[in-house]
Amino acid sequence: MNPSEWFTEIVPVAQSAFSLKIKQKLHEEYSEFQHLEIYETEEFGNLMVIDGCTMVSTRDNFFYHEMMSHPALYTHPNPKRVWIIGGGDCGTLKEVLKHASVEHAVQIDIDERVTRLAEIYFPELCESNNDPRADLKFIDGIKWVKDAAPNSVDIIIVDSTDPVGPAEGLFSEAFYRDCFACLSENGMVVQQSESALYHLKLIGEMRNAMSNAGFGHLQTLFFPQCLYPSGWWSATIASKSDLSTFREQDSANKAFDTVFYNSDIHKASLAQPEFVKKVFSLK
Numbered sequence: 434m435n436p437s438e439w440f441t442e443i444v445p446v447a448q449s450a451f452s453l454k455i456k457q458k459l460h461e462e463y464s465e466f467q468h469l470e471i472y473e474t475e476e477f478g479n480l481m482v483i484d485g486c487t488m489v490s491t492r493d494n495f496f497y498h499e500m501m502s503h504p505a506l507y508t509h510p511n512p513k514r515v516w517i518i519g520g521g522d523c524g525t526l527k528e529v530l531k532h533a534s535v536e537h538a539v540q541i542d543i544d545e546r547v548t549r550l551a552e553i554y555f556p557e558l559c560e561s562n563n564d565p566r567a568d569l570k571f572i573d574g575i576k577w578v579k580d581a582a583p584n585s586v587d588i589i590i591v592d593s594t595d596p597v598g599p600a601e602g603l604f605s606e607a608f609y610r611d612c613f614a615c616l617s618e619n620g621m622v623v624q625q626s627e628s629a630l631y632h633l634k635l636i637g638e639m640r641n642a643m644s645n646a647g648f649g650h651l652q653t654l655f656f657p658q659c660l661y662p663s664g665w666w667s668a669t670i671a672s673k674s675d676l677s678t679f680r681e682q683d684s685a686n687k688a689f690d691t692v693f694y695n696s697d698i699h700k701a702s703l704a705q706p707e708f709v710k711k712v713f714s715l716k
């Protein structure tokens with residue numbers, strides 16, 4: 434095996450690695466915020482890498498983008514205003530805009546270069562960017578939320594890089610407090626929460642920070658994502674109101690296509706493994 438033909442992400446916490454065979458490097462730059470690379474792979478289509486970590490591939494991004502958006506949007510009673518913090522590849526925005534109830538979706542990514550590269554190398558993820566309800570901002574999401582007025586938004590989706598560099602503050606109690614303050618009555622935050630196999634302590638700390646910030650209802654959901662460390666990923670929803678049910682009939686009768694998400698997948702994603710229940714002190 435010639436290592437130069439492979440992109441490898443090493444995961445020090447688990448002393449493991451994930452590799453994709455590449456055809457060629459399509460682009461590389463250091464933006465103001467991070468190191469951006471785009472590869473053409475043999476079997477996964479195009480691949481975006483930020484600071485050495487896999488972000489998005491053409492082949493498997495649907496798991497993540499669908500599960501970061503539809504469970505929350507089918508749990509909130511009437512989501513009209515949605516913010517996506519990060520999410521510069523625009524895949525989550527595209528899923529959010531599939532919901533007819535959404536009147537305004539703002540994507541707030543600190544790095545405009547991520548979106549400009551996605552437009553070139555992942556055009557299918559950017560196809561809703563010209564939807565009149567879509568609003569793309571390029572500023573720090575932490576500041577955006579801090580400066581927001583009360584009752585400005587129904588759902589905040591935190592589609593960020595890992596909790597290092599510019600994304601570190603997006604995993605803090607102070608940030609969740611600012612989210613709580615600007616969310617409406619049934620408002621909720623959805624945060625990508627890494628792998629329960631590799632990062633369970635981090636998920637536990639995130640859940641504590643969310644409760645301390647005032648959110649009375651938490652739900653961590655699980656889904657496959659082969660590109661990310663361990664191949665088994667999660668998102669955590671923190672809500673001001675009950676999370677024990679979702680709009681199952683609306684989900685079952687959804688008027689748009691998805692690749693992975695449906696109402697049965699939604700239900701299945703809520704099931705909590707035994708080792709997770711122990712750590713989260715769930716019954």
Ligand code: SAM
Nearest residue numbers: 519520521542543544547573574593594599600
């Ligand atoms: N799906 C990916 C994952 O879990 O690895 C995340 C993809 S998305 C491309 C992550 C985005 O978060 C990047 O475009 C990065 O610029 C953005 N980001 C990081 N910190 C941010 C901040 N403080 N405010 C807004 N966007 C931020």
